[in-house]
Amino acid sequence: MRALATAAGLLLTASLLGPTATATAAPSARDCITIKARQNVAVRYDPDPRSKVVGHLKRGAKSKSCRMTWSNQFRACGEWGKWWYLVRGGFVPKTCVNKV
DSSP states (O other), X not given: OHHHHHHHHHHHXXXXXXXXXXXXXXXXXXXXXXXXXXXXXXXXXXXXTTSOEEEEEXXXXXXXXXXXXXXXXXXXTTEEEEEEEEETTEEEEXXXXXXX
């Protein structure tokens, strides 16, 4: 009887909470930021300093980013970091850019 009551309680709780947001939801425009390169920086295919260079952001160039990701700790632009911004064409280290 106790198991039945527990199951009924879980179902009621789940129905009251409703659907949850998924991690795959597309970011809205308000989630995007503009970043500016502090120095010339390589745009990489993957968020890894050993990944293939697919482009460059020149010092002072601005780009829009709507997502971030992390990787193992690395050193870029004179600082240690693990966060990368996804920009058009690839990834740039957070240590090499500033938010505008």
